[in-house]
Amino acid sequence: MPPPGAPRVRFAPSPTGFLHVGGARTALFNWLYARKTGGTFVLRIEDTDQARSTEAHTQVILDGLRWLGISWDEGPFFQGAEVARHQRDADRLLAAGQAYRCFCTKEDLEQQRARAPGGAETFKYDRRCLRLDQAEIDRRVAAGQPYAIRFLMPAEEIAWDDAVHGVITWHGRDLDDLVILRSNRTPIYNLAVVSDDIAMGITHVLRGDDHISNTPKQIALYRALGASVPRFGHVPMILGPDGKKLSKRHGATAVGDYQHQGILPAAMRNFLALLGWSPGDDREIMTAAELIAAFSLEAIQKKAAVFDFTKLEWMNGQYLSALPAAAIEPLIRPALASMGVDPGDRPMGPIIDAVKSRARTVTQLAERAAVRIDPTRAKVEPKGIALIEKMGPKYRENLGHAVTALSPLGSTEWTADSILAAIKGAGERLEIKLADLMQPIRVALTGDTVSEPVNELLVAVGRTTALTVLERAARG
RNA sequence: GGCCCCAUCGUCUAACGGUUAGGACAUCACUCUUUCAAGGUGGUAAUACGGGUUCGAUUCCCGUUGGGGUCACCA
Numbered sequence: 001m002p003p004p005g006a007p008r009v010r011f012a013p014s015p016t017g018f019l020h021v022g023g024a025r026t027a028l029f030n031w032l033y034a035r036k037t038g039g040t041f042v043l044r045i046e047d048t049d050q051a052r053s054t055e056a057h058t059q060v061i062l063d064g065l066r067w068l069g070i071s072w073d074e075g076p077f078f079q080g081a082e083v084a085r086h087q088r089d090a091d092r093l094l095a096a097g098q099a100y101r102c103f104c105t106k107e108d109l110e111q112q113r114a115r116a117p118g119g120a121e122t123f124k125y126d127r128r129c130l131r132l133d134q135a136e137i138d139r140r141v142a143a144g145q146p147y148a149i150r151f152l153m154p155a156e157e158i159a160w161d162d163a164v165h166g167v168i169t170w171h172g173r174d175l176d177d178l179v180i181l182r183s184n185r186t187p188i189y190n191l192a193v194v195s196d197d198i199a200m201g202i203t204h205v206l207r208g209d210d211h212i213s214n215t216p217k218q219i220a221l222y223r224a225l226g227a228s229v230p231r232f233g234h235v236p237m238i239l240g241p242d243g244k245k246l247s248k249r250h251g252a253t254a255v256g257d258y259q260h261q262g263i264l265p266a267a268m269r270n271f272l273a274l275l276g277w278s279p280g281d282d283r284e285i286m287t288a289a290e291l292i293a294a295f296s297l298e299a300i301q302k303k304a305a306v307f308d309f310t311k312l313e314w315m316n317g318q319y320l321s322a323l324p325a326a327a328i329e330p331l332i333r334p335a336l337a338s339m340g341v342d343p344g345d346r347p348m349g350p351i352i353d354a355v356k357s358r359a360r361t362v363t364q365l366a367e368r369a370a371v372r373i374d375p376t377r378a379k380v381e382p383k384g385i386a387l388i389e390k391m392g393p394k395y396r397e398n399l400g401h402a403v404t405a406l407s408p409l410g411s412t413e414w415t416a417d418s419i420l421a422a423i424k425g426a427g428e429r430l431e432i433k434l435a436d437l438m439q440p441i442r443v444a445l446t447g448d449t450v451s452e453p454v455n456e457l458l459v460a461v462g463r464t465t466a467l468t469v470l471e472r473a474a475r476g
Numbered sequence: 477g478g479c480c481c482c483a484u485c486g487u488c489u490a491a492c493g494g495u496u497a498g499g500a501c502a503u504c505a506c507u508c509u510u511u512c513a514a515g516g517u518g519g520u521a522a523u524a525c526g527g528g529u530u531c532g533a534u535u536c537c538c539g540u541u542g543g544g545g546u547c548a549c550c551a
Binding site: 012014016048104106113123174176183184186190193208210237276280302310312358420423433434436439441 | 482513
């Protein structure tokens with residue numbers, strides 16, 4: 001049981017089909033705050049837009065949160081289930097004179113907007129329906145003319161002490177009389193959110209910066225509804241490398257994308273936590289418990305942050321290297337299977353240990369393990385091609401020397417030590433630089449110029465396979 | 477355009493009036509390996525600009541510039 005007076009926070013995504021990294025970070029901050037304060041984290045799905053919302057879309061979001069280890073205490077609740085309350089709240093405001101019937105149709109409004117003197121962007125509803133006399137309103141209602149319910153925005157100052165920005169001040173006169181209930185009696189977002197947050201007893205609303213302009217409208221609604229206003233905190237946006245709001249055209253924006261690219265959930269969570277927040281010291285790699293202990297709203301950055309995928313990969317590599325081979329094996333098994341590589345009963349431990357410190361993603365690690373199991377699937381990387389071109393005929397020639405030096409080793413002598421000795425011996429005898437002997441083997445076996453030490457690579461691949469592949473490569 | 481928000485290395489950030497402006501990613505060099513990486517060590521690199529306030533401004537105030545968000549019977 002949370003202590004009395006503990007915060008109640010919520011994450012309220014709309015089910016659009018994927019969990020955006022920005023949304024994931026917002027969820028993470030809410031979760032960290034709830035865990036830090038002993039508060040409650042509520043999950044609510046904003047499915048008011050029935051056309052776009054599906055069960056499957058909701059599932060994707062839940063899966064994404066679970067994957068990141070973000071657990072919720074209540075919910076998921078569905079906004080769509082609460083339209084009766086939304087209507088009641090709208091009707092209450094109407095009865096109290098804090099809202100009014102608007103008979104303008106969508107088409108009317110479009111025309112009014114088009115004729116706005118300063119252009120459509122400056123359009124503000126002119127309250128023509130507010131000026132209708134009661135008899136006229138009664139007549140239209142009696143005639144069954146449809147109407148929306150429009151909130152009467154008070155011309156007063158609306159300010160709040162934002163948890164990340166400090167005091168932000170707006171004026172009601174700059175705000176439009178927003179529609180809160182459509183003519184088909186379904187609620188509009190700003191009403192639904194306020195109504196739900198009141199009903200759920202939400203004390204802190206932590207959400208993206210892009211909601212700042214909704215906040216004064218919502219505060220006005222809280223006041224009209226006679227409810228206490230929660231604490232608001234607006235976390236900065238996440239930008240793409242070009243400084244624009246992160247979107248599809250920047251590549252991967254959904255947490256599912258990163259999952260499929262072989263990012264570990266702990267690394268993703270750690271990285272996201274450090275985007276727009278910092279513990280105040282030099283720590284970077286932090287466990288969930290450490291993040292919770294260090295978290296505070298005050299330390300959230302005001303400035304938008306660029307999503308740096310390279311740093312995410314680096315961080316993922318750190319987590320990968322720290323993981324024992326036994327923990328990595330189940331992660332790469334499915335990837336190997338989908339590549340059609342069957343390790344049989346070969347122990348995977350040594351292969352994983354050989355490649356894990358050099359890999360940055362699970363996918364990369366799986367590919368490199370696969371090549372060690374079956375060298376024929378190695379595809380030559382650009383760096384490998386460069387090396388082959390640079391060495392010219394020497395490439396195959398030296399591979400030939402390597403085969404000659406290695407062939408005499410029997411299967412019991414196929415160890416890292418004796419392989420190294422054999423290659424070194426050949427190098428000295430033929431007066432070839434060791435690197436010129438080693439790198440071709442590396443490229444022939446893996447297609448890449450990066451691997452564990454070559455002698456260990458040869459052991460990992462195994463005598464028979466290694467010699468077969470090398471001979472073939474030497475012949476061209 | 478109106479309203480609002482923001483401004484420290486290329487990127488993520490630390491410094492809550494006094495620091496040689498710190499760390500991390502990336503980058504460069506060196507170093508280990510008679511092999512590639514990883515690792516280790518070191519280097520390059522920032523307070524947008526202009527005014528104030530102050531003995532002293534990255535830090536407080538104002539302006540300029542630049543960037544961003546938002547202006548629906550979408551969420």
